[in-house]
Amino acid sequence: MASRYDPASFEQKWRSRWKEADLFLTREEPGRPKFYGLEFFPYPSGKGLSVGHCRNYIPSDVVCRTKFMQGYNVLHPMGFDAFGLPAENEAIKNQVHPGPMVERYGDTYRQQMDLIGCSYDWSRSFFSSDPSYYKWTQKIFKLLFERGLAYRKLAAVNWDPVDQTVLADEEVIGGRAERSGALVEKKWIPQWFFKITAYADRLLSDLDKLDWPEGIKNQQRNWIGRSEGVEFTMRVVLPNDAASENPPLQPAEEEVFSVKSPDRGLTMTVFTTRVDTIFGVTFCVLAPEHPLVEKICLGVPEERVEAIRAYQAQAKLLGDQDRLAANREKPGVNTGAFAINPANGEKVPIFLADYVLMTYGTGAIMAVPGHDERDYEFAQAYGLPILPVIAPEAGQLDVELPFPAKDGFLINSGEYSGLSVAEAQLRLSEWLEALEIGTRKVNYKLRDWLISRQRYWGCPIPIMHTQDEEMQTVPDDCLPVLLPEVENYLPPGDGTSPLALIPEFVNTTDRDGRLAQRETDTMGGFACSSWYFLRFADPHNDEAPFSPEKVKSWLPVDCYVGGAEHAVMHLLYARFWTKVLYDAGWIEFDEPFLTLKNQGQVLAQTPYRKPREGEVLSVGQTGIQITFAEAEALPDGEVDWRWARMSKSKGNVVTPEQAAEQFGVDALRVFELFVAPFEAEIQWSNEGMNGIVRFLNRIFRWIDDHRSAWNPNWKNSISQVENSGSTATLRRATHQTIAKVTSDIDRFAFNTAVAALMTYLNSLDDLSKFDRPPHADALSEAIESLILLVAPMAPFSADELWESLGEAGFTYHQAWPKHDPALAAESEITVAVQVNGKLRDTLTLPAGTDGPAMEQAALESKKVQVFLEGKVVRKVIVVPGKLINIVVSDA
RNA sequence: GCCCGGGUGGCGGAAUGGUAGACGCAGCGGACUUAAAAUCCGUUGGUAGCAAUACCGUGUGGGUUCGAGUCCCACCCCGGGCACCA
Incomplete structure (x- = not known):
């Protein structure tokens, strides 16, 4: 009989029975609501899963199991992201073919997922490297x-x-x-x-309609990097080009940068978000690979051309990372050519510098060193003039530069002086548009x-x-x-x-x-993982990537769970493909994942030590990581134990197999759910695991102790039972717990759901303090509720307990308990009494005591009266059922 | 530098503007035991006190409010992301 939590005696039994019964085959019964729960498409690494990875799968599994018990048709599939560089590189390293290798790794993942009790419908599984899948990846490419x-x-x-x-x-x-x-x-x-x-x-813009973590949405916004500004054309003059001193301004062209033949005068187009600073332009900068450079080289002296060529060659050698290295001084070269500022007709030098990127905007900028930090640095390095044109206060002339802020007023800007930045931006864009040399434009950082x-x-x-x-x-x-x-x-x-x-x-x-x-x-x-969530709705279709009806019945994904590291790449790509398929009429929704959740990482104690003589720490490194064996050998004081993310290279990995062996799968699951909020990091600890084992043990013991009261038909007779004494107390606790656990799972607050179950168990133990035990039907209700409420979190134990009552089948097929608000309601309320906001007494009053009665009871309290002596009551705040605050002052 | 999170007991954490510290870990005291483990009962924010109780307490400083961990302003620290995008 199940009198304690002994996972070794029942885990494998239930794993086999679930498999034999095809328990997790997707149910598609008409008339039921649907729920599509999905986790990020994993690449199956040869290292297998750690208990860190389980943090992704367990909570999602709890939600899917709960939804099923609540009557939903649940789609909970799993497959493998098998194509790509990680798999290929690992295969090269092992000198094997990636195909069979990845399949083997995928099998290991599947075994581990089955080990920890994930409720996947494996009949829908596939590898992205299966020809029957990538056939359709190719179709979507087309x-x-x-x-x-x-x-x-x-x-x-x-x-x-x-x-x-x-x-x-x-x-x-x-x-x-x-x-x-x-x-x-x-x-x-x-x-x-x-x-x-x-x-x-x-x-x-569609990010606004998604229920995603704000941080992820923000990262996508930053990545897309929308900015509004003005693109306008500047006339370019060459030093030995006397004829072009005063030609008329040319109208802007459609193309990003317009290059005109020398005889008609050169122009360059720049993009700026700060057209209000146009009077502060003291030079211009082109990206080193800008096409206009070729034209300029035709019209400047030989030594200039040499300098330009030398600089271009140097810039070309640099990789992007070197170019973007922080705090690097800004190299550049003066081309000898000039641009004419359309706002004031001034002639400013044109430089080449690699801080201007050819891949953004027009690859050319107007430089305003007074109000842009990059331009400021460059101007200082090359001795270029720096002019203030925006001041924090209108008319203020002594501005500390650079002043990049947008809240200010124009100075030194001709007829525009005195305007606010916003006003000037509007007026100047309109003016450039009227001249037909400029146009308002939106640019994106997204490539x-x-x-x-x-x-x-x-x-x-x-x-x-x-x-x-x-x-x-x-x-x-x-x-x-x-x-x-x-x-x-x-x-x-x-x-x-x-x-x-x-x-x-x-x-x-x-x-x-x-x-x-x-x-x-x-x-x-990333192409293969941009549509796999659609294929799961119809994984064996060999006529099409999916049938529109099946996709319509399951998609979009209701709850998508994965790590925050995919914030931009995968999630942006998948959204993009979804929108393309929507535009093509293949699907009827344009966002694939309505709700997104990011789980926290699992940290493990990892040994570090201080650097020894001759050892130098690199920037940001705070110690030298050592192996567990080395830590063992060192004296205690020299080892610095820190929490670090579990990884093979740190040697701090705990595998689900190890955890299952030592504590059991259900303890692993409940621990990861309980120890911290879902999104937060958790710290792996054997002590914590022991606490969970203790909790599961207590469940087994309590049910074992009360098994004789079990009445399988309690639902039919309980309404006749008098609801008083210990029976009422028990039923109140039961229904409060049902309500709490249900809503907590719904809002991904698994830690407080587990805490509620622990509280419930404590109150079940307290029932022994009553003279009379609760009615057997109320006990039966408690037994059943307890088993079913823990079932999604500790499914092996739940089925074992269910069977120990003499019941057949699986808890997965039982209906999720429903709470009755009337039974959950408290008969008494505890009221806080404050004087001037400080707690002075708590009163226990019958539920439903009205405000005036509460106030009267509060004023009668002896403890309160001590603080009222010699004072005048100014005001009494009453929060019905909760609190009274008596505001007093000296008389 | 910019953008997000986050600072609550010895530790992990809980708390629709309304009794701060639920629940768990660790600790302490006790029961059971020849003993230990396991289990059970009690206790545990700090200071003072035999005690009732009082005072102090949610990173720091201000503010709003009858009432602030929670809202507003400024700052400090930690974690993550982005980083010459004009």
Whole structure:
């Protein structure tokens, strides 16, 4: 009999029974509400799951199990993000083929997820590397291509000279390859992009309708980086170009930067968000690779050209990371050319400097050193004039520069002086527009999504290059373009894809039957994870990526759970694809994830020590991490134990297998739910786990002690039971707990839900203080409620307890308890009595005591009267059922 | 530098503007035991007091309010993200 929590005796039994019964097969009964609970698509690493990863899966599982018991049709699927660089790199390291390797790793994940009791419908599972899945990834690529949202252009990639391979941006940290540690070089290769910038505005504005953590939404807003400003054209004059001294202003052109033939006068277009500072322009800056530089070189003296060329060469060598390094002095070069400020006709020098980026705005700026910190630094370095044109107060002339703030008034700005910044921005933009040299414009920091990888292990891009150098999509009936089975998939090292070395793959025929060559790039892993949540609704469809009806019945995802590290990449890409599919009419919603939750990490005690003589700590490093064996060997005082994120490299990982062995799965689950709020970090501790084991033990014992009272038909007879004494007390506790646990799970407050169950258990033990035990039906209600309320959190124990009552089947199939507010209501209220806001007494009064009666009882209190002596009562605040505050003052 | 979070007992944490510290861990006292473990009961913010009780307490300083951990302003510290985007 189950008299204590002995997981070894029942866990495996229930795991097998759930499997035999296909317990978690998705129910699709008409007439029930639906709930789609999903966790981030994991890449199955060879290291397996730690109890840290479980923090993602357990809470989500609790919600899905609860929703099912509440009568929902629940979709709770799991699959694996198998394509991509992490898998390929690991396979290279192990000298195996990535396909079988990843499948093996996925199986391990699945076993571990089953171990911890996740309620996944495995019949819907897939790997993103399955041809039956990536066929449809290719189909969606074609849709993007056909809608003009996938294009190919020459672009710089991150090249790792040690590993001889291209790296994704996220594999480059601080300019160095994450794995090899080599300085990443720039390499120019034709690349595929998705035109996510076309959706920038919608991706930004639709954030407002999502129930996501504010921090994540903010990160996306920053990443998209919308800014409103003005783009306008400036005339460019060259030193030996006397003819162009005073030509008329040319109208603005459509293109981003307009370059005109020298005989008609050169112009440059700049973008600014601070058109109000236009009178403060003392120079202009072009990005080093700006096309106008070529024209300028034709009209400046030879020594200038040499300096320009030298600077361009130097700038080209620098990787982006070096360029963006903090606190770096700003190098640049004076071109010798000048721009004319349209506001005041002044001639200012044009510089080249790499602090201006060719990839943002027009690649050219008007520099206002008085009101921009970057321009200020540059002006100081090159001895350029710095002029104040905005002051905190109207008319104030002594402004401390740089003054970048936007709340101020114009000075030194001709007829615009005295206006506020906002007013001046409006008037000056209108003026530039009227002159037809400028236009208001919105720019985004967001860049197009670089999708191609010159690597083997990815979804092939379904494009053919014809003999006429056209690009054709592979016809639907030829999909999928299968990834060829090869022995050697190593990158060749020259920046081409390994697929390019396989003639049988490359050579094909185009739609007209002529010879053609396949695209040999593959898609980065983020493409595959941008639609997997749709496939789960209809995972075995071989006619289409999904049937619109099935997607309509399950999507959007009601609750999406994963780590905050995917705040921008995956979540932005998935939103983008969803909007494209919506625009194409494939689906009827344009946001995939209504609610998003980020779980906190799991930290473990990790040993560090102080640096020894001769050891130098790098910036930000506060100690030297040591192994547990080293820590053992050192004297206590020399080891500095800190909380650090669990990771294999730190040697502080606890696996779910270890936790299950030592404490049982249910203890693991309840611990992770209880020890801190869902979003917060938790600290792994064996003492904490022991506390949970104690709690589970007490549940088993209490139910064992009261099993003789169990009446399976209590629901039919309990309404006849007199509700008084210990029976009333018990039923009140039961119904209060049902209410609390239900609402806490609903709001992801699992820690307080567990606490409520612990409180409940304490009150069950207190029942022994009554002379008469509660009625057997009330006890039965308590037994059943307790088992069912813990079931989503500790499902193995719940089923074991349920069976120990003589009941058949699974708690998963029982209806979630409902609370009766009348039974939950307190018969007495505890009222706080304050004098001048300080607590002086608490009174116990019958529930429903009205305000005046409360006030009277408070004034009669002896403890209170002590504080009223010699005072005058000015006012009495009464919060019915809660509190009385008597405001007094000296007489 | 900018943008988000967050500072509450020895520790993890709880608290729709209304009794701060629920619940748990650790500690202390006791019961059971030959003993220990386990279990059970009690106790535990600080200071003073035999006690009743009083005073002080939610990072710091102000403010709003009958009443502030909670709202507002300024600042300090910690964690995370972004970082020359004109």
